[in-house]
Amino acid sequence: MGILERLNGGRWGVHPHDDHKRPAADTPLRVMPLPAKLCVPLLQHVGAPAKPVVAVGDSVLRGQLIAAAQGAVSAPVHAPSSGVVTAIGPVTAPHPSGLPFDAITITLDGEDRALEAAGVDDPLALEPAEVTRRIADAGIVGLGGATFPSAPKAQLGRKLEVQTLVINGGECEPYLSSDDSVMRHRADDVIDGVRILMHAVGARTALVGIEDNKPEAIAAMREAARAFAAIRICPVPARYPMGSDRQLVEVLTGKQVPAGARTASIGVLVNNVSTCAAIHRALRHGEALYRRIVTVNGGAVAAPGNVLAPVGVLVEDLLAFVGLKEAPARLVMGGPMMGLALPHAQVPTVKACGGVLALTAAEIARPAPSACIRCGSCVKACPMGLQPLEIAARVRAGDYDGAASLQLDDCLACGCCAYVCPSNLPLVQSFQHAKGTLWARAQQKKRNALTRELADARRERLERDARERAEAAAKRKAARAAQQASAAAPGGQEMPS
Amino acid sequence: MLVPVVILTLLGLMLGLMLGYAARVFAVEGNEVAAEIAAMMPGTNCGQCGLAGCGAAADALVAGAAPATVCPGGGAPLAQAIAAKLGLTLDLGGLADQGPKIAEVQEDICIGCARCLKGCPTDAIVGASKQIHGVLHQACTGCGACVTECPTGAIGLRPLPQTLQDWNWASPSFA
Numbered sequence: 195m196g197i198l199e200r201l202n203g204g205r206w207g208v209h210p211h212d213d214h215k216r217p218a219a220d221t222p223l224r225v226m227p228l229p230a231k232l233c234v235p236l237l238q239h240v241g242a243p244a245k246p247v248v249a250v251g252d253s254v255l256r257g258q259l260i261a262a263a264q265g266a267v268s269a270p271v272h273a274p275s276s277g278v279v280t281a282i283g284p285v286t287a288p289h290p291s292g293l294p295f296d297a298i299t300i301t302l303d304g305e306d307r308a309l310e311a312a313g314v315d316d317p318l319a320l321e322p323a324e325v326t327r328r329i330a331d332a333g334i335v336g337l338g339g340a341t342f343p344s345a346p347k348a349q350l351g352r353k354l355e356v357q358t359l360v361i362n363g364g365e366c367e368p369y370l371s372s373d374d375s376v377m378r379h380r381a382d383d384v385i386d387g388v389r390i391l392m393h394a395v396g397a398r399t400a401l402v403g404i405e406d407n408k409p410e411a412i413a414a415m416r417e418a419a420r421a422f423a424a425i426r427i428c429p430v431p432a433r434y435p436m437g438s439d440r441q442l443v444e445v446l447t448g449k450q451v452p453a454g455a456r457t458a459s460i461g462v463l464v465n466n467v468s469t470c471a472a473i474h475r476a477l478r479h480g481e482a483l484y485r486r487i488v489t490v491n492g493g494a495v496a497a498p499g500n501v502l503a504p505v506g507v508l509v510e511d512l513l514a515f516v517g518l519k520e521a522p523a524r525l526v527m528g529g530p531m532m533g534l535a536l537p538h539a540q541v542p543t544v545k546a547c548g549g550v551l552a553l554t555a556a557e558i559a560r561p562a563p564s565a566c567i568r569c570g571s572c573v574k575a576c577p578m579g580l581q582p583l584e585i586a587a588r589v590r591a592g593d594y595d596g597a598a599s600l601q602l603d604d605c606l607a608c609g610c611c612a613y614v615c616p617s618n619l620p621l622v623q624s625f626q627h628a629k630g631t632l633w634a635r636a637q638q639k640k641r642n643a644l645t646r647e648l649a650d651a652r653r654e655r656l657e658r659d660a661r662e663r664a665e666a667a668a669k670r671k672a673a674r675a676a677q678q679a680s681a682a683a684p685g686g687q688e689m690p691s
Numbered sequence: 692m693l694v695p696v697v698i699l700t701l702l703g704l705m706l707g708l709m710l711g712y713a714a715r716v717f718a719v720e721g722n723e724v725a726a727e728i729a730a731m732m733p734g735t736n737c738g739q740c741g742l743a744g745c746g747a748a749a750d751a752l753v754a755g756a757a758p759a760t761v762c763p764g765g766g767a768p769l770a771q772a773i774a775a776k777l778g779l780t781l782d783l784g785g786l787a788d789q790g791p792k793i794a795e796v797q798e799d800i801c802i803g804c805a806r807c808l809k810g811c812p813t814d815a816i817v818g819a820s821k822q823i824h825g826v827l828h829q830a831c832t833g834c835g836a837c838v839t840e841c842p843t844g845a846i847g848l849r850p851l852p853q854t855l856q857d858w859n860w861a862s863p864s865f866a
Contacts, residue, residue, distance in 0.1 A: 291853075291855065293854065293858060566865075586865075589862070620865070623860050623861075626860040627862045638769070644829060645734070645735055645764075645832050648815070649734050649735040649812050649813050650734065652812065652813065652814050
């Protein structure tokens with residue numbers, strides 16, 4: 195932290211007065227009964243979508259591989275329960291656009307027959323590469339929301355000789371308490387997962403950052419980590435976005451991640467607590483990642499709380515399980531700050547879905563935006579040290595390059611600026627729009643380069659073909675001439691010139 | 692025999708030297724800006740602009756005879772890049788409503804004649820004789836050269852399908 199930041203308090207971020215986490219966080223964990231069907235998406239991670247290895251009509255068992263990873267950065271997908279594959283194809287994605295993506299639909303038989311799972315008694319005795327392979331085979335991805343496949347991440351950490359793991363138990367988004375629930379109810383699993391991950395990466399210490407608004411989770415984790423000196427439980431102030439990897443790393447280690455770089459570049463690897471619990475289950479019990487704890491919360495929910503649900507369960511089935519008091523005005527997957535509004539309830543959950551919110555009209559009410567008064571609140575709130583008002587002014591004028599020159603790339607889209615804006619300006623949407631436009635422009639440029647290359651290659655090929663044809667014709671002509679010559683002079687004598 | 696050979700050789704040599712000299716002295720200098728703009732274009736010489744290829748379009752742009760939106764294949768991003776390069780004011784009105792297009796083969800009327808394959812400037816159509824043809828989305832510039840080649844009218848242009856990856860938030864209304 196620099197002197198300037200010390201002087202003005204270094205107060206990035208926001209702290210909502212009511213984080214709406216309780217009472218949902220305090221209710222006991224419930225296990226969702228099996229629904230009639232599940233739609234398990236093929237793309238639930240950063241990277242290439244998984245490739246189906248089952249066909250329509252196949253019977254599958256719980257834990258069976260149904261789609262294999264493709265390429266270095268990808269993750270396989272497993273059946274969350276037993277049943278018959280009834281469709282492989284597009285379903286509506288949990289995304290505001292309402293566009294489809296591919297999923298495997300399984301009609302469940304309700305028997306929940308499981309594939310025989312093979313766990314390891316002592317994962318810490320395995321070779322690190324073998325641990326990483328098992329993490330990859332279990333389809334584990336970052337469950338904090340970034341969904342980066344965990345195995346390539348661990349490999350990267352090992353390659354860069356990362357010494358410190360930061361375990362993210364921040365969960366700074368209001369309403370959500372799924373990580374809190376994992377830490378409260380499965381602290382031993384999380385700590386074991388952390389030890390396995392440390393072994394896979396070759397890290398010496400692990401810092402578990404937990405926001406101080408979760409005293410029960412801190413107590414449970416301290417108890418579980420008591421025997422392991424290398425794992426430190428570090429309560430951090432509750433301030434949004436503390437759960438963002440860059441902010442948590444800076445608070446815990448004092449080191450700042452350079453713009454555009456990964457945390458691994460400064461010797462730190464960040465993993466979520468739920469990811470660690472999944473790693474524990476994958477190694478010790480041979481269980482692939484096909485279910486997780488989801489917070490179902492919001493004013494429209496009758497019995498909000500944490501639910502252990504299979505991946506790919508439809509949001510409407512999940513809401514039917516917890517019950518609705520009233521028709522929700524908006525459905526959101528994820529938290530209220532960074533989550534995505536859903537087009538309707540017939541969308542499946544994904545591995546990274548830590549929460550589903552059914553919000554009432556009162557909860558989403560937003561006053562109409564007015565002109566920017568240049569108060570600078572957004573500058574103070576921005577955790578990345580950007581100037582949201584200046585960027586927004588450029589986006590508004592259509593000057594996307596100008597916005598990019600103000601480091602729009604570094605924007606986390608955390609929403610702090612829009613939260614504090616007294617003029618209620620739609621800052622985040624304008625940044626998202628600008629990022630999308632710049633991305634599309636870069637894509638078009640790439641496309642132009644590709645078509646240009648193709649056109650040049652084609653021109654070259656046509657010229658070569660023509661040349662070769664001409665050469666072949668000349669050769670034929672020469673051969674014919676030689677033949678005629680030898681026919682005219684059978685004695686082999688040269689013709690007089 | 693020898694005299695005409697010598698005369699013609701000398702004549703050829705002289706004319707050749709004269710032509711070589713003329714080529715150096717009277718060389719027409721290419722417009723560098725036009726060359727740079729031509730390098731930004733898709734380079735398929737598809738003719739959608741109504742001019743004789745990308746080079747001619749670049750010349751027309753530099754001469755001020757064509758608007759920045761002249762190239763439909765390059766789309767809005769190219770138009771913006773050209774406008775920035777030449778300092779033109781940009782009116783995207785003509786481009787925005789169309790958006791990028793790609794060719795699509797209607798498989799039920801494609802007879803597999805393979806004529807479209809030859810017409811495509813980027814080899815974006817795959818197929819073989821008596822086989823149904825398909826279009827590679829990434830390689831197609833939507834120039835429409837194949838549309839006129841097709842004897843059964845099986846190829847048409849349609850807007851590029853929207854996917855989750857390229858979906859973008861609309862620009863919000865401020866105040």
